[in-house]
Amino acid sequence: MFDSGETDGIFETGSVFANRELLRVGHVPDLERVVGRDEEINAIGAALGPATVGGPPETTIIYGKTGTGKSLVARCVTREAHEEAKTNDVSLAYAYVDCSDYQTEAKASREMARELVSRLDTETDVPRVGIAASDYRDIVWELLNEFQVAVFVVILDEIDKLDDDELLRSLSRARESGKVDAHVGAICISNKIEYRERLNERIDSSLQDNELIFDPYDAGQLRAILEHRTDAFADDVLDGDVIPKVAALAAKEHGDARKAVDTLYEAGRLAEKQGLDTVSVEHVDDAVQQAEINRFQKLVSGTTPHVKHILHALALLTANNPEQEAFRTHRIYDLYTRIVEREDATPLSEDRVYRLLKEQAFLGVTESNHTGGGQGEGSYLEHRLLRDPDIVVKALENSEPS
Ligand SMILES: Nc1ncnc2c1ncn2[C@@H]1O[C@H](COP(=O)(O)OP(=O)(O)O)[C@@H](O)[C@H]1O
Ligand SMILES: [Mg+2]
Incomplete structure (x- = not known):
């Protein structure tokens, strides 16, 4: 038997949007x-x-x-x-x-x-x-x-x-x-x-x-475009600095109005999810970050779980060692095996990981360079992450089975 109390409110939509349709992709105003x-x-x-x-x-x-x-x-x-x-x-x-x-x-x-x-x-x-x-x-x-x-x-x-x-x-x-x-x-x-x-x-x-x-839109035009859609939101929901911020960000990104409208919508959705009734610039920052996470997930969506684990390991190393940019294969391999074992899977060989890392350079995600080793060492390969490590970590944490 259902307790009606528990199902109450599961379709609650919050009070952020008055007419969200205005901000949806495909809407022709x-x-x-x-x-x-x-x-x-x-x-x-x-x-x-x-x-x-x-x-x-x-x-x-x-x-x-x-x-x-x-x-x-x-x-x-x-x-x-x-x-x-x-x-x-x-x-x-x-x-x-x-x-x-x-x-x-x-x-x-x-x-x-x-x-x-x-x-x-x-x-x-x-x-x-x-x-x-x-x-x-x-x-x-x-x-x-x-x-x-x-x-x-x-x-x-x-x-x-x-x-x-x-x-x-x-x-x-x-x-x-x-x-x-x-x-x-x-x-x-x-x-x-x-x-x-x-x-x-x-x-x-x-x-x-x-x-x-x-021509691409400038920040002023983007602002005007967004201001003409503010009735998508309920009254007094949008903080005054939200639209200028979204417009400025989109102007930097090639003056793309679609991105601007999307970002505004996503910021509103985040506020809605948090049960708030104001949308602030923090929501805009989070929406932009979420979009980057989504893009990265899409970029690596065709790769194997092992490639994702390797990138995850490199991203964690990069995030946790701010003073260092590039890491040797062996160090990445170490962390990679721990991630894989946590998932009860079997790691690939170190040589295979080495070769996969070299391949990833083609995706534009990592870069590999030979470096002269210290005294008594030969030259070795170092790998550097070319993306924001926080984005990569978040993207791969969410896309991996926990
Ligand atoms: N001048 C404008 N005024 C209002 N909204 C706009 C304007 N230009 C673009 N948009 C919005 O930006 C988004 C992308 O526009 P679109 O026409 O699909 O771009 P394109 O076809 O050039 O890629 C749409 O959601 C549209 O509603
Ligand atoms: Mg088009």
Whole structure:
């Protein structure tokens, strides 16, 4: 029998957030919440302008580093164009395809078809497998004709991940080839500016009408972006110095707004977990540290438990000997065997550990150098940890079975 008293409150969410959705990855805020991208919004708006009255949209290509608002602005403006077209009695449909999730031409074409099906609110079946990329596109053309769609805009996000340019080419030729009556346009987005060269070579010049570069945000812009999301939190929960601190940190890290929003959210979650009703800069520091721990765990997630134990040993030595940076294989091996035995496992041989340490240098996690030994000693290899040892220790403590 359950004692209702014990289950009370297990779903308690605390009083930190009023609307956490605003800070979640994938949330597309309204255009009013988009800060500091007026020029870019206007440029995309101008490219889509003719489409809102039933004319042909111009294709736009957007370049810029991650977290500079490319996906957001493209989606917001397209959504807005859809609304505007509706008021003009023009049927404008759009599809958003993140090519990093759908990297082959067939997968991306299928996703485009699925997006269109859901936008048109029909029951049309889009087969999972077994048909060619061009068949998926035929489904799209047929739907556009059947529903008498006047304009179709496709956002191809992270297009550099796509293994082929055929999808983009077929979009640009759909109408002239007589397959559809609708005007078809694309917004292509790439995190890699180098992709421009490739696109220039392969795509006809009509697609290169509009090129936009999104610059990284500075601290002031990041601050404004975060301030426009403060209603994610309950009233008076955020300490005044939290947002400036998050913005300053993110500005240093390549002006990435995604990281800034994430850090703010994680800081709030930490406060929530602690049952507090204020978020302070300490939570920000902890959130940043937690993100580094997560990144390190991801980096070593593909390695064997022994590699993790070796790195753990080196990190512990580094943390406990602040005056010393590099350690001989034998010393690392000593501590490594103790860690392994604590786990009731069998250690590898010292020679094997020596070789694994040399290999880890390739991950950029450690560095190995030959050093002249003291009197009477030959030269030997020393290993140095290239990461913050506290982060490494915490990451590996959490990822190892206790
Ligand atoms: N100008 C902006 N105003 C408000 N939020 C922004 C802005 N730019 C980026 N963001 C937020 O930052 C995150 C990353 O933006 P995104 O558009 O996905 O970047 P990109 O596609 O360039 O990598 C999103 O959560 C988005 O809501
Ligand atoms: Mg993006």
